[in-house]
Amino acid sequence: MASNEEGSIGTSLHGVTAREQVFSFSVDSSSQTLQSDDPTAKFTLPVDSEHRAKVFKPLSFAKPHMRAFHLGWISFFTCFISTFAAAPLVPIIRDNLDLTKTDVGNAGVASVSGAIFSRLAMGAVCDLLGARYGTAFSLMLTAPTVFSMSFVTGPVGYLAVRFMIGFCLATFVSCQYWTSVMFNGKIIGLVNGCAGGWGDMGGGVTQLLMPMVFQVIRLAGATPFMAWRIAFFIPGFLQVVVGVLVLTLGQDLPDGNLSTLQKSGQVSKDKFSKVFWFAVKNYRTWILFVLYGFSMGIELTINNVISGYFFDRFNLKLQTAGIVAASFGMANFFARPFGGYASDLAARLFGMRGRLWILWIFQTVGALFCIWLGRASSLPIAILAMMLFSVGTQAACGALFGVAPFVSRRSLGLISGLTGAGGNFGSGLTQLLFFSTSRFSTADGLSLMGAMAVLCTVPVAFIHFPQWGSMFLRPSSDGERSKEEYYYSSEWTEEEKRQGLHEGSIKFAENSRSERSRKVALADFPTPETRTPTHV
């Protein structure tokens, strides 16, 4: 039964690598203790005690884990396409609707503001109805708003429609929530990074897609002022199609759909007020809110302004400006997963402290390159600065979602929602401050935004976990508070603990021991209090 891998019982190194299994119900591919009716046997990928996949195989579409991953990121990708579909076409739209710079800027703010509320709501919807319906609601209820661009005649209508389309960015929360319940904590940085990054790519793809679609429609004979309206049907279509796919092919949880599991009593329904309270009470939520506002926030702002910036400042053609702008968003394909992966790697070496440092480094470096982008007056330098800026900022986004799943177990959905909302809030704020008036040129606006981002990344130093430490402080030496179980079960009242409602959090706490640094794991031989290990 004992495999030859380092760390299994029988070798004198047991406990050293901190990767041994200390819980009784996980599946190891070499273990022979499977019973024929073991529920974990039906999964294609190896899973942990919560039936979350421990391995990430991006090329697979296996039910339920990888399928959820792909549906999640594709939904999010589609929403990004819709939300920023107007941006590369602004030079045409501003002529059709007689917009001023203020109108364009305000619509940009509106396009990201709607999602502040919808992302908050989405967190709750996911906790209560499941990720599938969260995603489908977002996609299929905002598709009408995308189609309604055909009715717009002036700045007010334009702003209203962009505001309503922006609601669909809530799919970010449902996507991250979905992956967080499907994948184990050790790989969650990479998985969330890939899902978030490939979804964010939509903001880049739209800068290429919309001018191309516009061009094709014009070649088919439409005037420019009608062609851009027809072009909006493409993102609308995509949303409906993907929404249907999510509902037919997806599954809320590894064990089934939420409504079925709830009715059969396997998953207990939680109270929204409790979920909300514990999310809001945790100060780390708010620091993540600000941080994300200046990584994803400036990324969203750039999606809105960068195409117009290159079109106006460097006199590029609409399609060329679109290609340059697209490279910003497309860098997400590898930059955000890289950030998540770097976070996971840092966690393996230094635990949670490593994750926090990586986050700070990426975000600050990205912001510094943003300052440079505003200063660049020649096209090649501007493109170079923009690419470096995009990698830094997007990696920071990935790294942040390597930290977020550990802030709370009970309120995971709402915290994803609040953090996501922070991203939109940051975007709305920066667009309002720097890109909606003629006070600053767009170039100056970019540099000022970068400077503000450097400042607003400093709060990451204040995130402290008693069981794992923070950037500058060690973990608590108190015997009780230094345990993961203490942190996660403190989200439940004594009454709820007596009812056993916190069992999920305890399982999660055990699985999260991976966030201790290697040095701590060496000194600590985990002794599970409530279960006996199978290896005894």
Next chain:
Amino acid sequence: MAIHKSLFASLLICLLFQISHGATKERLFSDLEKGALEVTAKPSRESVLDAGIDKLSITWKLSSTATKEAEFTTIKVKLCYAPVSQVDRPWRKTENELFKDKSCPHKIITRAYDKSPQSFEYTLERDIPTGTYFVRAYAVDAKDHEVAFGQSTDEAKSTNLFSVQAISGRHKSLDIASVCFSVFSVLALLVFFVNEKRKAKIEQSK
């Protein structure tokens, strides 16, 4: 290290491009000979003109004060924004450097230079945005550099301006298609939702 070297090399190349490119872009609007051409632009009716429908009668001829006539090879007639249409719209800004100037983006006609007075009947294109305009004719030499110009308004750009109303870009067929697809989207979602709730209830009652 190799990465540092290649980054530095590419930066150097970029800088070189920048320097070489910059040298040729110094032609200024203020260097052009003013009023070398007498330009008139008469709208087909007195009220706001409709893009795609209304016309402008444009004429241009050599002014008696012109001095650089020998260099004229082509005349480029353009539609330009009046100052009121440039407010809070930096993409239409007037700049002295000719390559940066964005105030005259709409081409009307380009003709070889002829000593005799010229005229042209221009139908406003359907992509002309709403705004207030005047007409300017640039006299261009053999190297495709502007040497002189004339415009239908005065130097302050305040007289003889005309207003254009753009097409809306909307169409009934678009509106109908939009409504149909929207209804389909919402209905499809509702159908799925209701269906699944029913199935879950059946499961529970089993």
